[in-house]
Amino acid sequence: MTVENKETKKQERRLIEASQNGDTKAFGLLIRMHQKRLFRFIYGLLGSFDMTEDVVQDAFVRAFKAIDRVNPDYGFYPWLSTIARNLAYNQIRKEEKKESLDSLQEVGFDPQSVALGPMESLLNDENKKRFFEALQSMPVKYRSVFVLRHFEDMDYAAIGSYLKIPPGTVDSRLYRARKYLLEQLKELL
Amino acid sequence: MEHSYFIDRISAYHDRDLPPYELEVVREHLESCEECRRLLTQYEQLDAMVERKSRLDESDYWEESAAKIEQALNPTAPKVTEIKPTRSSGLVWKLAAVAASVAALTFITLNRSEIEESVLDQTAPSKDIPVRIDEETGRTADSTNRLFDEVDSKSEEIQSGDGMVGRKADEVREDAEEAVRGKAQPAAEENLAMKPAVDIGSSIAKSSEKEASASDQVMEADQVRRQEVSADTDIIANLKEKKRNSGSLGGGAVEQPRLSAPEKGTAEKALTPILEAVTQPATTKLKSTSAAFGADDNIAELIALRAQRDSLKAAITEYVAHDIQRKAVADTVAVQERVADSGYNVMLDSLISTVYQIGLVSSDTTEVMESTKYLRNFPWSRTNEQQSRIDKYLSQLQLKLD
Numbered sequence: 373m374t375v376e377n378k379e380t381k382k383q384e385r386r387l388i389e390a391s392q393n394g395d396t397k398a399f400g401l402l403i404r405m406h407q408k409r410l411f412r413f414i415y416g417l418l419g420s421f422d423m424t425e426d427v428v429q430d431a432f433v434r435a436f437k438a439i440d441r442v443n444p445d446y447g448f449y450p451w452l453s454t455i456a457r458n459l460a461y462n463q464i465r466k467e468e469k470k471e472s473l474d475s476l477q478e479v480g481f482d483p484q485s486v487a488l489g490p491m492e493s494l495l496n497d498e499n500k501k502r503f504f505e506a507l508q509s510m511p512v513k514y515r516s517v518f519v520l521r522h523f524e525d526m527d528y529a530a531i532g533s534y535l536k537i538p539p540g541t542v543d544s545r546l547y548r549a550r551k552y553l554l555e556q557l558k559e560l561l
Numbered sequence: 562m563e564h565s566y567f568i569d570r571i572s573a574y575h576d577r578d579l580p581p582y583e584l585e586v587v588r589e590h591l592e593s594c595e596e597c598r599r600l601l602t603q604y605e606q607l608d609a610m611v612e613r614k615s616r617l618d619e620s621d622y623w624e625e626s627a628a629k630i631e632q633a634l635n636p637t638a639p640k641v642t643e644i645k646p647t648r649s650s651g652l653v654w655k656l657a658a659v660a661a662s663v664a665a666l667t668f669i670t671l672n673r674s675e676i677e678e679s680v681l682d683q684t685a686p687s688k689d690i691p692v693r694i695d696e697e698t699g700r701t702a703d704s705t706n707r708l709f710d711e712v713d714s715k716s717e718e719i720q721s722g723d724g725m726v727g728r729k730a731d732e733v734r735e736d737a738e739e740a741v742r743g744k745a746q747p748a749a750e751e752n753l754a755m756k757p758a759v760d761i762g763s764s765i766a767k768s769s770e771k772e773a774s775a776s777d778q779v780m781e782a783d784q785v786r787r788q789e790v791s792a793d794t795d796i797i798a799n800l801k802e803k804k805r806n807s808g809s810l811g812g813g814a815v816e817q818p819r820l821s822a823p824e825k826g827t828a829e830k831a832l833t834p835i836l837e838a839v840t841q842p843a844t845t846k847l848k849s850t851s852a853a854f855g856a857d858d859n860i861a862e863l864i865a866l867r868a869q870r871d872s873l874k875a876a877i878t879e880y881v882a883h884d885i886q887r888k889a890v891a892d893t894v895a896v897q898e899r900v901a902d903s904g905y906n907v908m909l910d911s912l913i914s915t916v917y918q919i920g921l922v923s924s925d926t927t928e929v930m931e932s933t934k935y936l937r938n939f940p941w942s943r944t945n946e947q948q949s950r951i952d953k954y955l956s957q958l959q960l961k962l963d
Contacts, residue, residue, distance in 0.1 A: 396634055399631075400627065407627060407630075412615060412616075425626070428626070428630075429626075432630045494618055496945075503615060504615070521576070522611050522615075527578055539578075543578070547569060550572055550607060557610065561607065
């Protein structure tokens with residue numbers, strides 16, 4: 373483990389313990405340490421700035437209310453991202469009930485049709501915008517596997533168990549997602 | 562087996578998420594199939610691209626969003642906006658001290674970088690730093706500029722002299738110490754409340770042992786943070802006023818400082834631990850290793866560079882922790898920008914250069930690869946320019962590895 377990782381973990385541990393004693397300022401620091409990473413992950417899943425904002429806020433509020441359950445030895449982010457991921461999937465299911473989001477996006481598959489909206493203000497580089505447009509243009513089922521693998525570093529078994537799909541399906545979806553992104557973004561490699 | 566079977570498997574092979582027997586079969590196939598090897602390379606490039614391009618940028622949005630979440634945690638809590646001018650926290654001087662150590666460190670390796678850079682026909686990274694700050698931001702703390710200017714001119718003097726290229730690392734280090742000690746002292750006598758500088762010096766030296774509680778820091782920071790903002794702003798105004806009055810660096814009449822003046826020699830005392838933190842371990846190690854390695858200059862320099870790299874990593878970690886705390890309360894944007902421009906970027910520039918130079922100097926392939934890996938997965942937020950420098954260095958190191 374690198375020096376900075378050790379230091380960060382040590383600091384995070386103290387912040388978790390202080391938060392467990394009701395210190396909202398310590399929790400404020402935890403928010404600032406993790407919000408960008410969490411936002412990127414949830415936006416990757418949902419593809420909507422507004423929904424992401426709501427889910428991230430909700431996740432932090434729930435995390436604070438249940439902070440006693442966090443084991444400081446395991447760190448804060450894995451627990452926080454599990455809360456947020458569940459909230460995000462509730463959101464996806466709601467959307468899918470309204471209309472078949474999955475099938476609609478399956479037809480889409482076109483980065484030109486994606487509007488990043490307020491997300492653009494968090495991306496100062498045209499190539500970053502292109503990356504997120506290409507990512508968002510993928511159907512949810514491919515995108516989610518890709519995001520869980522690349523943003524959250526989950527292995528195939530963990531992704532499969534979470535999404536309730538066999539590891540072989542994780543493999544094939546990830547393969548398709550990568551193939552698609554390589555075609556779309558080959559000049560950025 | 563069909564080629565198409567392998568095309569499907571490369572993605573999972575890349576993630577090492579195949580059963581052992583299949584991993585072996587794919588590995589064997591890769592040895593004989595150029596198309597599959599190319600695909601594997603593309604997946605590796607895609608990983609790196611995703612890492613680079615998915616990083617969200619700095620924006621006011623994050624602070625606003627965090628404040629909104631905090632408000633949602635405790636909707637009845639009043640918002641903190643009051644700023645009371647009282648004692649100085651010395652943040653500016655902490656940064657100046659860190660910058661001074663970076664300047665000294667940069668100087669230590671300047672000699673070597675000149676040689677390497679001339680071979681590679683590119684600008685010396687260490688030497689870029691002071692110039693870049695001046696040209697690009699123009700907002701760096703006066704004292705920091707002074708130290709860099711002095712170290713820079715000292716390095717030019719030495720380079721123009723005879724035998725510079727052949728000088729040993731120890732001699733260069735001694736000069737750097739002397740340059741920074743000698744030049745920092747007048748600056749300190751003008752303005753410095755040096756205790757913070759001593760603190761940061763010790764913290765660099767002992768960062769791995771540092772036990773200051775983050776939650777304690779939060780509580781303490783809460784009490785002094787708002788005081789810091791106006792006090793630091795006052796110091797800057799005071800500095801600017803002094804510079805106008807004196808007309809030149811370190812020259813002219815010294816106005817009675819608004820803050821209590823430190824004792825004579827305080828600056829030297831304060832800077833010594835910083836320099837020792839870097840040079841002493843390197844020198845001590847050098848003595849024991851030089852016998853084993855035949856007093857090779859490369860080894861001496863490598864040891865110094867490694868010590869420099871580790872000190873910088875520790876200093877950046879500390880800086881970021883401090884910065885996060887500052888941002889926890891609604892600080893003024895001006896103070897945040899000034900802080901971001903001075904300490905952090907200078908340390909980052911120096912760390913990037915140091916890691917790169919370790920890669921250049923080391924004859925150990927593993928160490929070169931470690932430097933490459935560190936730069937590829939560089940863990941700190943950086944500017945686009947710093948990223949392109951990293952990319953350039955990566956390609957140079959790759960050439961060496963090839």
